[in-house]
Amino acid sequence: MATIRDVAKLAGVSVATVSRVINKNGYVNKETEQAVQQAIKMLNYEPNKVARGLASKKTETIALIMPDISNPFFSELARAVEDVARLYGYTVLICNSDNDSGKEQTYINVLKKRYVDGILFATHSLKAADISAMNEAGIPLVLLDRAPSKASCYVVRSKxxxxxxxxxxxxxxxxxxxxxxxxxxxxxxxxxxxxxxxxxxxxxxxxxxxxxxxxxxxxxxxxxxxxxxxxxxxxxxxxxxxxxxxxxxxxxxxxxxxxxxxxxxxxxxxxxxxxxxxxxxxxxxxxxxxIYDMGALSTRLLIQKIEGVAVDNQIYEFDVExxxxxxxxxxxxxx
Amino acid sequence: MATIRDVAKLAGVSVATVSRVINKNGYVNKETEQAVQQAIKMLNYEPNKVARGLASKKTETIALIMPDISNPFFSELARAVEDVARLYGYTVLICNSDNDSGKEQTYINVLKKRYVDGILFATHSLKAADISAMNEAGIPLVLLDRAPSKASCYVVRSKxxxxxxxxxxxxxxxxxxxxxxxxxxxxxxxxxxxxxxxxxxxxxxxxxxxxxxxxxxxxxxxxxxxxxxxxxxxxxxxxxxxxxxxxxxxxxxxxxxxxxxxxxxxxxxxxxxxxxxxxxxxxxxxxxxxIYDMGALSTRLLIQKIEGVAVDNQIYEFDVExxxxxxxxxxxxxx
DNA sequence: TCATTGTGTGTAACCGGTTACACATCGGAT
DNA sequence: ATCCGATGTGTAACCGGTTACACACAATGA
Known part of the structure; x- marks a missing residue:
């Protein structure tokens, strides 16, 4: 697999320029950009997600923590989450907590070490203290189906x-x-x-x-x-x-x-x-x-939060029928 | 979060030594090891998975590609996969292919860029050529429910x-x-x-x-x-x-x-x-x-293949009842 | 004319690990 | 006395990206 340095060499520019072209930030001359795009095509280059993750601390990965994926409610939810995540270029990790807060903590720990961008909680063993902890750690959070007293994160629920x-x-x-x-x-x-x-x-x-x-x-x-x-x-x-x-x-x-x-x-x-x-x-x-809409909305909210898009509401409540x-x-x- | 260099400094050794202690490879003096362990405890150090992934190209992540997680068969399967994966310290990515080989290819592409260690296929749109390609790319594969003519990968199925x-x-x-x-x-x-x-x-x-x-x-x-x-x-x-x-x-x-x-x-x-x-x-x-056993065995096989443990059989066929x-x-x- | 601002690009440090290689020490065999 | 392999440790390159900073140059306004 080609690296960014290969592209830079072929295009006759520096890696910084290539990076700028890829991420569309900073100033790049139109012609330079063309050359870089050419080189990228030529080498069939695609940025390595892991390296990018290390450098930027963003992995485009979200985790779904739920009691049990084999429960139809959660598998329908998971489907929605994955659909929306894929749409935005994110990948979904699944975690079955069995409503065991020990397991949940273990997961959170692992997820942090993996630089997961955000977590979707569809489980109830999360304490208010945990939420604050995650907030401080800077990990965006969306809760499904429960509203903590101090909503320091998004909550998606229904009536x-x-x-x-x-x-x-x-x-x-x-x-x-x-x-x-x-x-x-x-x-x-x-x-x-x-x-x-x-x-x-x-x-x-x-x-x-x-x-x-x-x-x-x-x-x-x-x-x-x-x-x-x-x-x-x-x-x-x-x-x-x-x-x-x-x-x-x-x-x-x-x-x-x-x-x-x-x-x-x-x-x-x-x-x-x-x-x-x-x-x-x-x-x-x-x-x-x-269910599907709830999963989809949660994911959309989570990604907006990850990407720093301002979202006004904190609690989204769906009607039931x-x-x-x-x-x-x-x-x-x-x- | 503490890094390996913090630990090295605190323990008064080099990062290489800390790495040796963590990974239990190479020679390390008993006392040195103690000191490093001390430092690790002190700083509450845990190795960053992303950095490790970049350096070693092993991310301890496997992917499960299936038609649709909301299908009960696959959600039961996914549960087994995740259970076993967690046991071995692996994390599971889910991918819904809807039996669309285009989607599948897209996934494979993304998964490569993410240095996924192995892929579990529970879907049938994979061609023999794809399998060879994955073999060449060095990505371990386990197929569920189908035996390609040339079994160049593990297959788990039932009668x-x-x-x-x-x-x-x-x-x-x-x-x-x-x-x-x-x-x-x-x-x-x-x-x-x-x-x-x-x-x-x-x-x-x-x-x-x-x-x-x-x-x-x-x-x-x-x-x-x-x-x-x-x-x-x-x-x-x-x-x-x-x-x-x-x-x-x-x-x-x-x-x-x-x-x-x-x-x-x-x-x-x-x-x-x-x-x-x-x-x-x-x-x-x-x-x-x-179903559960099939998912569990597949995952175990995949992990063994990833970790280079020799496994003799190529095709595992379960009895039905x-x-x-x-x-x-x-x-x-x-x- | 000179400071200022906007544009364009490269160098090199950095993210946080792994590991090849160099080097030092020591005990035992020849 | 010499050589050798086993043991123990550090230096620095490397994985493949991002990005702060420096620098060059052109256009603009005072």
């Missing part, structure tokens, strides 16, 4: 609370008389806000009781177990709002296994809008967040 | 042909009288071998006819459409072998929408063993490949 109220309202509208909630980890903003949204929407009903809220850990299995506990205690539940789609999928499956008809005996609504919600029969009603499908579409013919 | 015969035999055993196949892209080894396995297993039956084989493009929608065409033409099909799980999920859904009972009217078997096969009701029978579940478990009570 979890409102989404939860939407879900409950929808279940009420289709005639549910007793609605339960399967909630996610309360360490996460998403889990917490959706639970709160549910609670605030139903606490005034006389049928409401705290045991209608059961944990499901944002996982398929969690959803299945939750349904089991729930129906043992409240056989008359006729509507379930699950805090995410994976739990809803688990719930659906368990309900079907128990011989209960969804939606006629129990209606079901999830949250997130992952693609898999359409593979079940009935399809899953869900409160959809624009009820997508009513089979799991809440009561069939009037066979009640 | 697709055998798996297909397994699937057909199973469907026959549970009593299917007319079995169709939804096949994947014939540019892929997986798609081709599974189709061949099916064909060889059924061609001698008098009910067999080529129109029992319909394309599904390895996608959910493809599976749905395939079922539609299939049943329009062959209403008497009572068993379907889908070339991958996504198509099987699509098929299952379409069958249920059409009011057909799975497995009683039509039995269904997929291929891959992705986790999502358990979320449906009935659960999907599938020919399972050890029939996982019989609800979609082929005929219920005798309600025929």
């Amino acid at each position: 979890n609370y409102e989404g939860a109220t939407l879900a409950v309202r929808h279940l009420l509208e289709i005639g549910c008389k007793k609605i339960a909630h399967i909630y996610g980890p309360q360490e996460t903003a998403t889990g917490k806000e959706r639970l709160l949204g549910y609670e605030d929407s139903v606490r005034h009903f006389e049928w409401f009781t705290p045991s209608l809220m059961v944990p499901g850990h944002f996982r398929i299995n969690g959803g299945m177990e939750a349904v089991e506990h729930l129906l043992a205690r409240h056989p008359d539940v006729d509507g379930i709002f699950a805090g995410n789609d994976l739990m809803a999928l688990g719930a659906l499956k368990k309900l079907q296994q128990m011989g209960l008809s969804v939606p006629n005996q129990v209606a079901l609504c999830g949250f997130d809008g992952i693609e898999l919600t359409v593979i079940t029969e009935p399809e899953l009603t869900t409160i959809s967040q624009p 009820l997508i009513a499908r089979g799991s809440t579409r009561k069939d009037m013919k066979t009640p | 697709n042909y055998e798996g297909a015969t397994l699937a057909v035999r199973h469907l026959l055993e549970i009593g299917c009288k007319k079995i169709a196949h939804i096949y994947g892209p014939q540019e892929t080894a997986t798609g081709k071998e599974r189709l061949l396995g099916y064909e060889d297993s059924v061609r001698h039956f008098e009910w067999f006819t080529p129109s029992l084989m319909v394309p599904g493009h390895f996608r959910i929608n493809g599976g749905m459409e395939a079922v539609e065409h299939l049943l329009a033409r062959h209403p008497d099909v009572d068993g379907i072998f889908a070339g991958n799980d996504l198509m099987a999920l699509g098929a299952l859904k379409k069958l249920q929408q059409m009011g057909l009972s799975v497995p009683n009217q039509v039995a269904l078997c997929g291929f891959d063993g992705i986790e999502l096969t358990v979320i449906t009701e009935p659960e999907l029978t599938t020919i399972s490949q050890p 029939l996982i019989a579940r609800g979609s082929t478990r005929k219920d005798m009570k309600t025929p």
Whole structure:
């Protein structure tokens, strides 16, 4: 591979001039530029990213730290992140934290040593102190799905609370008389806000009781177990709002296994809008967040921050949308 | 951040000695080593990966090129890759090729400029010529799921042909009288071998006819459409072998929408063993490949090749396994 | 006419590591 | 006594870029 010095020699100029041509900064005579471009073509020269990284401390690399790429939510997100990153010439490193803050710290450490330009956090174990630390270290940060008290970095999220109220309202509208909630980890903003949204929407009903809220850990299995506990205690539940789609999928499956008809005996609504919600029969009603758009926007924000482009807002909040499908579409013919 | 020169100064030695201590190569006096270690602790020194990359042309980074990370098969694979890579101190770059060889070439180009140590290919648009080119460029390669004629690189795959015969035999055993196949892209080894396995297993039956084989493009929608065409033409099909799980999920859904009972009217078997096969009701029978293990082994092989460890075999072929579940478990009570 | 500013280019230091090579010391074999 | 290999360490070049700074020259304005 040709180096910048080869190009300089061939073009009969200094490496500084070549560098100026490549980076389009500083003064370069039109004709000199032509000559350099010629030489570049001739030698098929392309700047070495590693050398550039060392010299400039910019590697055009961003990292995506998330709990687990094999979770469909995060793989959809990752896809968006990579698409946008590629568009801007950036490369994406993936990091699975399993929500383990130890792993996360290890990653951050490694990423620093690699001069990663910025980090996208889609995980909740990051402490406010960590954020300040990263700020001081000068590493741009974008958080997904959580807003630290002092937003010293960009945050991209969606309206979890409102989404939860939407879900409950929808279940009420289709005639549910007793609605339960399967909630996610309360360490996460998403889990917490959706639970709160549910609670605030139903606490005034006389049928409401705290045991209608059961944990499901944002996982398929969690959803299945939750349904089991729930129906043992409240056989008359006729509507379930699950805090995410994976739990809803688990719930659906368990309900079907128990011989209960969804939606006629129990209606079901999830949250997130992952693609898999359409593979079940009935399809899953869900409160959809624009996952791809969220990933894309986060990446765009991160890159703008990296490249020093001023961005006014700090928090971007996406609207959520009820997508009513089979799991809440009561069939009037066979009640 | 401290540099190697800071450490050298503090320890009262030269940078070469510090480097020797860090890399454990060359002769270093025990006491000198102690002193250097002390200094390293004191300064909290950690070698800069970028500088090291430039000097040694080794970046401890591998890339995973695949069609689409948001496909569950690949996200499970990616998880395995990252797990193993982390274990060995490597970092993983993700690249979505969408099976577009242009994109792939662009990636390869960028990856070279970044001194990526090795590439894991889980995509089929790579030509034999490309492989030779990479070999000449000295970039270790591991291919997933395809064996080029001249295996000038490691290949990790599973027994697709055998798996297909397994699937057909199973469907026959549970009593299917007319079995169709939804096949994947014939540019892929997986798609081709599974189709061949099916064909060889059924061609001698008098009910067999080529129109029992319909394309599904390895996608959910493809599976749905395939079922539609299939049943329009062959209403008497009572068993379907889908070339991958996504198509099987699509098929299952379409069958249920059409009011057909799975497995009683039509039995269904997929291929891959992705986790999502358990979320449906009935659960999907599938020919399972050890996706995680395949990703893990590929990564281990790649790293061994990068680090110059001799590995004898060139092709690693995994066994597949029939996982019989609800979609082929005929219920005798309600025929 | 002279200072000033804008344009154009080269030299060399620097980023933070690795490593070839030179050199010194020491114990053991001949 | 001499030679040799093993051990131990430092100097400086090198990886391939970026960029501060110096310098040259032309045009401009006072």
